[in-house]
Amino acid sequence: MELGWLLWGAAVLLLLPVLMELSPAVNFALRIGFYYLLFFVCSALTAPVCLLVNGGRTVKNMRIIKTVVKTFKYFFGLRFEVKGLENFEVEGPAIIVSNHQSILDMMGLMEVLPDNCVQVGKKELMYAGTVGLIIYLGGVIFINRKSTSSAKMVMAEVAKTMATDNVKVWVYPEGTRNCTGDLLPFKKGAFHVAVQAQVPVIPVVYSSFTTFYNPKKNLFTSGKIKVEVLPPIETKGLTSDDVSELTDRCYRTMRATLFRLSGRPGE
Numbered sequence: 177m178e179l180g181w182l183l184w185g186a187a188v189l190l191l192l193p194v195l196m197e198l199s200p201a202v203n204f205a206l207r208i209g210f211y212y213l214l215f216f217v218c219s220a221l222t223a224p225v226c227l228l229v230n231g232g233r234t235v236k237n238m239r240i241i242k243t244v245v246k247t248f249k250y251f252f253g254l255r256f257e258v259k260g261l262e263n264f265e266v267e268g269p270a271i272i273v274s275n276h277q278s279i280l281d282m283m284g285l286m287e288v289l290p291d292n293c294v295q296v297g298k299k300e301l302m303y304a305g306t307v308g309l310i311i312y313l314g315g316v317i318f319i320n321r322k323s324t325s326s327a328k329m330v331m332a333e334v335a336k337t338m339a340t341d342n343v344k345v346w347v348y349p350e351g352t353r354n355c356t357g358d359l360l361p362f363k364k365g366a367f368h369v370a371v372q373a374q375v376p377v378i379p380v381v382y383s384s385f386t387t388f389y390n391p392k393k394n395l396f397t398s399g400k401i402k403v404e405v406l407p408p409i410e411t412k413g414l415t416s417d418d419v420s421e422l423t424d425r426c427y428r429t430m431r432a433t434l435f436r437l438s439g440r441p442g443e
């Protein structure tokens with residue numbers, strides 16, 4: 177019986193590289209599956225460490241999470257080329273906004289995440305097994321995208337407390353993943369919070385993943401991701417009437433940067 181299993185295991189191990197070469201779908205499924213497994217297992221192992229070291233839900237756990245997630249890129253042959261980190265060095269809290277292409281963004285997020293920075297995430301993530309637990313412990317702010325009123329209430333609370341907690345808040349203004357190489361129109365929530373809290377908006381742009389990652393084409397290979405942290409946009413003196421213009425300005429700057437970093441001719 178054991179011999180049978182041994183032979184079976186050896187056959188799979190020998191066949192796997194051939195299968196991965198022959199079938200992009202197998203390659204994609206194995207690499208993405210391994211990514212999920214990494215998240216799941218590392219979350220389960222990191223949660224007790226966070227509890228032991230920091231005692232519960234606190235942004236301080238993001239340092240531990242960041243240390244662990246920063247190792248994931250080596251498993252997938254991904255490299256980050258980062259510019260502009262000095263733009264994170266603002267006095268006090270800020271709203272950070274970035275484009276959002278895939279769940280692979282978590283590696284890019286942790287690659288540059290400044291200290292004392294939490295993220296706004298869809299509340300469904302709370303139920304993602306051990307990942308839900310670890311992001312809860314990391315201080316992630318959960319919003320219900322299906323209820324604008326409740327989402328706005330949560331965001332209004334963030335605007336009130338981010339100054340006292342001295343935290344930066346990272347928001348994905350597209351509101352969903354978008355791996356087309358372009359930007360979706362921006363939701364305004366992040367910019368309302370920035371104006372309500374009178375804190376700067378710091379745009380962060382990741383180059384397009386389309387050269388190495390495309391679920392529709394079962395493409396997931398190694399690759400280089402350019403990351404640029406842009407200069408902060410001040411909101412002092414702005415009111416809710418200025419939010420649309422602030423959103424549009426940020427959108428245009430980030431879209432031009434996305435095209436530049438991705439080597440795509442601007443429009």
Ligand SMILES: CCCCCCCCCCCCCCCC(=O)SCCNC(=O)CCNC(=O)[C@H](O)C(C)(C)COP(=O)(O)OP(=O)(O)OC[C@H]1O[C@@H](n2cnc3c(N)ncnc32)[C@H](O)[C@@H]1OP(=O)(O)O
Pocket residue numbers: 214215218219222241244245276282295296297298301307310311314316319320321323324327328331332347348349350351352362363364365366368369419420
């Ligand atoms: C060790 C291993 C570890 C492994 C683990 C590692 C990972 C550890 C990190 C995890 C990290 C997770 C990261 C997840 C990332 C996502 O889950 S992304 C998806 C969730 N995020 C978002 O949706 C953020 C962006 N969305 C927003 O900000 C949206 O504005 C809101 C607040 C959700 C509302 O959205 P909406 O219902 O679509 O409404 P929207 O069109 O934006 O606005 C409607 C109206 O309300 C107004 N409005 C909007 N917001 C406001 C406001 N706050 N105040 C006043 N008015 C407002 C607008 O101005 C608009 O009015 P008009 O100007 O058009 O007249």
Ligand SMILES: CCCCCCCC/C=C\CCCCCCCC(=O)OC[C@@H](O)COP(=O)(O)O
Pocket residue numbers: 212213215216276278279280281282298301303304305306307351352353354
């Ligand atoms: C025992 C319980 C078993 C539960 C199994 C769940 C295992 C979960 C394992 C890995 C989950 C990886 C999730 C990492 C965080 C991903 C963050 C992210 O990118 O979420 C997508 C969100 O931005 C936008 O969502 P949509 O594009 O609107 O959709």
